[in-house]
Amino acid sequence: MKAMILAAGKGERMRPLTLTTPKPLLEAGGKPLIAYHLENLHRAGFRDVVINHAWLGQQIEQALGTGEAFGLTIRYSPEGEPLETAGGIVRALPLLTGGGEDWFLVINGDIWTDFPLAELQSPATPDCDALLVVTDNPAHHSDGDFALQKDGTLASEGKDKLTFTGISLLHRRLFTGLDDSAGKLGPVLRRAMVAGRVRGLHHRGQWMDIGTPERLAELDRKLR
Template identity: 50%
Template sequence: MKALVLAAGLGERMRPLTDTTPKPLLAVGGKPLIAWHLEKLAALGVRDVVINTSWLAAQFPRVLGDGAHWGLRLHYAYEGDTPLETGGGMHNALPLLAGGDDAPFIAVNGDVWCDFDFARLPRDPAGRGHLVLVDNPPQHPHGDFALRKDGTVAADGPEKLTFAGIGVYRPSLLDDWREVVGAAPGADALPPRFKLAPLLRAAMAGSGVTGDHHRGRWTDVGTPQRLAQLDAELKASLQP
């Protein structure tokens, strides 16, 4: 199984820290945020990891190298000066991810931290995708999607949870992307730029997305304050 780490964002809410460092390379607990993901992917047995890049893209290979430090092979998918959003970034990286027979791959947002055990991710999801959901944080109280009792995920429901930015996807999720996103801004660009959420909602309409509710620790590292808090917590937990 291969994996994609989404790392192309501009990190605008993290400025001035991201003026000189891409958000996934900011340090928490003594190492780059993205390194926490790479360690977990390597422990799971993943060997090929694609990292999509845009803002300050040259820093990624300079800091992470070819992945040998973790026993990985890193492949960098540069998106240009304008990031392609989550859907466009995934579409752009597909040639490096697809393994035939609609083989699924893992995708992780490079700007989250979570203690979720990647071994819980299904190697062969029942539908087109499988999402990790978490309790709604203060900055996102209304959530994203609803988890049904049968394990499928719905676009709406009485008790929504927040998408953790961790999931497993089949390439076929992107088959009908143009029909789904329509004339959304960026859809006609080369390469196309579009969000992943509309594709997920379309798949959910056919019960094509399953999910897990993770009740452990999760942080969307979206502000310098949350970065500093996470850094302090991780350093404290690592003290003997």
Template identity: 60%
Template structure:
């Protein structure tokens, strides 16, 4: 299985920190945020990793290089215009799916998670489907995103609403027939849910959307204190 780290955001909520540094290269616990992802992917046996980038993306390529020092093979999908999440993944599909209709793992670059990735490697959603890792709703997103049923199905509506963690297994068929260059991922997921093609699981371990300077500082303190 290959993986993609989404790192093309402008990081507007992180300003002024991201005026001169792309968000994936911000530090917490003495390490760049994106390095935690790469190390955890490699530990799970996923060494072939695609990283998309836009804002200050040359810094990401310069710092990470080929990935050799992490035991990874890093490839980059540079974006010259805003493509949103769906468009960014679609552009990178040739790097992710050069062996047919193979599922791949996707991680949002602005999250921190201790979720074990090894169990996800064995998940193979049906063609055109997906598997989402969902977390208990944080205070700033109390209504959640999707509902997870007792049989592991994910739907748009339901009683047990949870928040999408930014960790998923996607299939290239999810993007079939899409001609737009820039588009959001959520509408595609909802369409797949309506067809019963999306499964899900609850996140295990610590999770944080590192979207603001305050959350970054809190994560830094946790990592330095080893409090989880």
């Protein structure tokens, strides 16, 4: 199975840090944020990784190269003007699927977590198009995103909603009929939830959304 790291955002909430450095290359604990993902992917057995980029994307390619230093093969999906998340995935689909492999992992480039990626296994059922990792709500996102049902499916409405970590296994059929103008991933997932085709996995360990300079500094202190 292949993996994709979403790294095309401009990181506007992280300014001025991202005026000269793409967000995935901002450092915490002495290494770039994206390096933690690459190390975790290798540890979980992944070897082929696709990274999309837009803002200052050449810096990402120069820093990571072919991925040899991480024991990985990295390919890039440049976007120029950044696409939204679903659009970026659709553009990268030819690099992610084929040869009988229709499932792939997607992880947001601006998170940090101790979630063991090896726990994500392709659902052995034809009635599932996505498996999302959800976690307890942080203080800055107290309302959560999706409700985990007793049968393991996720719903866009319901009590005790949890926060989507930005880690998921997706099947290519989730994007049937879409092109790279598809917009954000959220509406695509919500449509699949209505049909009962999205499952959830509750991560009770550590997770952070590194969306502000303050949270980056907090993570740096934590890791050091």
